Amino acid sequence: MKLSNLLWLAILGLMLTGLFQVKYEVQKLESTLAGIRKQSREVRETIGILNAEWNYLNRPGRLAQLGKPLGLEPVSNDQLATFATLPERFDPPPAGPAAKPVEVAPKFTPRIKRGRARR
Amino acid sequence: MMRRIKAICPPFAVGGRCRPGQGRLEGIHKEALDTGRTRLVFAGTLFLLAFMAIGARLFDLALVDASSARRHADRTRNVGPAPMHLRADIVDRNGAVLATSVISYSVFADPARVIGVERTALGLKSVFPDLDLAALRNKLSQRRRFVWIRRRAAPAAYQRILRLGLAGIGVRKEERRVFPYGALTAHIVGFSNVDGRGLAGVEQYFNRRLSTRSDPLRLSIDVRAQAIVKKALQSAIDTFRAIGGAGLILDIKTGEVIAMVSLPDYDPHAVAQATSKSRFNRNTLGVYEMGSTFKVFNTAMALDYGVVKLGDKYDVRKPIKISRFEIRDFHAERHPLTVADVFVKSSNIGSAKIALDVGGVRQKQFLKRLGLLDEVQLELAERARPLFPREWRPISTMTISFGHGIAVTPVHLASAVAGVANNGLLIRPTLVRRHPDDRVAVRRVVSPRVSAQMLDLMRRVVETGTGKNADAPGYRVGGKTGTAEKASRRGYRRKRLLSSFVAVFPVDAPRFVVLASLDEPKGNKKTHGYATGGWVAAPIVREIIMRAGPMFGIQPEPAAPNAKPSMMVAETAPPARAVYRANRRRERERR
Structure with a gap:
């Protein structure tokens, strides 16, 4: 009889401690979660502002201005090509001392104006 | 059973003590014991029921109704204020x-x-x-x-x-x-x-x-294309001292508006300082008589109804006089023109005669099918209805054939041209991004054959006709010029023009419609004093195509040899003060 009472008492004690622990654990986790949420909110707000600024800095007019001293120009349609428009590939000429490389296409010269470096 | 009870002292025994060895319970003691037992059972049942209820509820919360419990928990627990709800980007x-x-x-x-x-x-x-x-x-x-x-x-x-x-x-x-x-x-x-x-x-x-x-x-807009259109338009406005301009690029296959610019514009961060003129979106709110660009529809209509064939000839030597109006061509022709030449040389007389042969009823039906008689369809708050005569008389039929007496928005025009160019299938224009495999509603406006004929004619306008200034080297551009005299308080003004150019490119596999129009441009030495669509608006379109074409990866084609200088054509038509008044009123309303 006494033994069973003791057993119950022990179970009760264990459960109390367990409950106590769980409750405090939950409180701790909740405060951590609140902290993380706050942080993520702030980061998201910052990302929003930075994104707006990034787009503001990427205005096409501004980029064109920045590209000028670098000698950059808008793409022209004679710079476009597909595989179909490439000249046909020749087999290399038979090995011999006189064999010179065959020029299959006019030399590619990039359409870049050499900009004078400012300052 | 009996033995166990003997060992238990009656809980509510009155005046009695529980003594060990007391054998039997009798009388008052027994009664008290029974009462006690009943109460015990009663209380026990009560507690049992209560715990069962709690257990059942726990079971319910944990397993059956878990999601609503979780929502409630989320609401009540202390994890800081909810994030501020921001308007979507x-x-x-x-x-x-x-x-x-x-x-x-x-x-x-x-x-x-x-x-x-x-x-x-x-x-x-x-x-x-x-x-x-x-x-x-x-x-x-x-x-x-x-x-x-x-x-x-x-x-x-x-x-x-x-x-x-x-x-x-x-x-x-x-x-x-x-x-x-x-x-x-x-x-x-x-x-x-x-x-x-x-x-x-x-x-x-x-x-x-x-x-x-x-x-x-x-959105369907591309800011890079937007910048290209704005730059081309702005430099033309500066060169020709125009009071404003509108330009747009429309994807023929999907109906998406790639770029849409109306100048002058305003800073959306300082709306209060913006003037009503700069707030006015010419592309969807402004209705204009678009002039000869309407001949695209007139010719397509006559071909589609089978009224004419490309080779049929029309006598355009004498101006048409009807009541107090006179329909003239800018350059009088000394020979009859074929239907194709009426379009390429932009003859008003020829167009009017073709329209009369088709008839006003069918003309109205055709324009309705192209969406030119209904409110502009675009996801903007600013949408205008076209202006057209309530009574569709023969004079209306004639003037509408070359784009006078009917006023539509630039979006109307671009969308209808796209419909003609898209194998004859009209797509509702949109400002929201569409996916290439999205299914969109289409309406047949002309047959594929007429569509091909029109593309060919539009190419000829750029090759040999009034639109040579739109010929972008490397690309095959087709289009039509338009020069309309603007409606004002006192009827039409010779010197106040709305000059436009609508292009389809590349004509062999149409991808884009490009439209540019300038409001009241003034000619200069370079244009020999002309401020017509071919001289002032076509170069804008060329500029846009030259820069936007490579951006969208459109492959160039072998350059075509240059042809002779272009011939300019102007038009006259009866007064339509309503157009002027409607646009002023809309401007006022936007204030």
Whole structure:
């Protein structure tokens, strides 16, 4: 009889401690979660502002201005090509001392104006 | 059973003591014991029921109704304030942010709680150096409980204010709408007020969607194309001293508007300072008599109804006189013209005669099918209805054949031309991104054969006709010029033109319609004094195609040899004061 009472008492004690622990654990986790949420909110707000600024800095007019001293120009349609428009590939000429490389296409010269470096 | 009971003392025995060895319970003792047992059983049952109820509820919460319990828990537990709901972003087809909401911090003061006006004023001044000290002192010593110090400050200023720790100074979070591309997309995106309510453009049309959903709204616009159109248009406006201009690029296959520019434009961050003229979106709100560009529809109509064939001849030698009006050609022709030449040389007389052969009823039906008689369809708050005669008389039929006596928006025109060019299938234009495999409703407007014929004719306009200035080297561009005399209070003005050019490119596999129009351009030496569509608007289209073509990866074709200089054609038509008045009224309404 006494033994069973003791057993119950022990179970009760264990459960109390367990409950106590769980409750405090939950409180701790909740405060951590609140902290993380706050942080993520702030980061998201910052990302929003930075994104707006990034787009503001990427205005096409501004980029064109920045590209000028670098000698950059808008793409022209004679710079476009597909595989179909490439000249046909020749087999290399038979090995011999006189064999010179065959020029299959006019030399590619990039359409870049050499900009004078400012300052 | 009996033995066990013997060992138990009656709980409520009156005056009796429980003595061991007492054998039997009798009389009053037995009665008391029975009462006790009954009560015990009763109480036990009660507790059992109560615990069962709790158990059942626990079971219910944990397993059956878990989601609503979790929601309730989320609501009540203390994890900081819910994130501020921000209005959704508006982005272009590539994700560039056209409008976004950022959190800003507004600083206020509660003068009653301020300790030391001078100290506080100096502290605020150190954060906002542009504030006036005297005004600040005045504000802080007022009797009110609330004064704004600075609305919408930067987050850095907010941090510094917090660090100062001034009594009676508080900070409130506010939402602020930012348009990174500013005026470039102002007429499309529109703007919203302080409370985050859309008041113009897409912001107004999609107000509900933007304020209830958080995912960005993706438009069909491409800011790069937008910049190209704006630059080309602006330089033409400067060169020809025009009062304004409109330009747009429309994807023929999907109906998406890639770029849409109306000049002058305004800064959406300073709407209050914008004039009503700059707020006016010419592309969807302005209705104009588009002039000869309408001959695209007139010729397509006659061919589609089978009334004429390309080789049929029309006598265009004499002007048509009807009541007090006279329909003339800019260059009188000495020979009859074929239907093809009427289009390529832009003869008004020929077009009017063709339209008469088709008949007014069928003409009206055809224009209706092209959507030219209904309100412009686009996801903007600013939408205009076309103006056309209520009574469709023969004179209307004739003038409408070359784009006078009917006023439509540039979007109307571009969309209808796209329909003719898209193998004869009209697609509703849109400002919202469509996916290439999205199914869209189409309406047949002309047969594929007529569509091909029209593309061929439009190519000839650029090769040998009035639109040579639109010929972009490397690309096969087709199009039609238009030069309309603007309607004014006193009828039509010779010197006030609306010069436009509508192009389809590449004509062999149509991808885009490009439309440019200038309002009241003035000719210069380079154009020999002409301010017609072929001289002032066609070069804009060429410029746009030259720059946007490579951007969209359109392959060039072998260059065609250059041809002779172009011939200009102008038109006259009966007065339509209504057009002038309607546009003025719309401008006023936008104020």
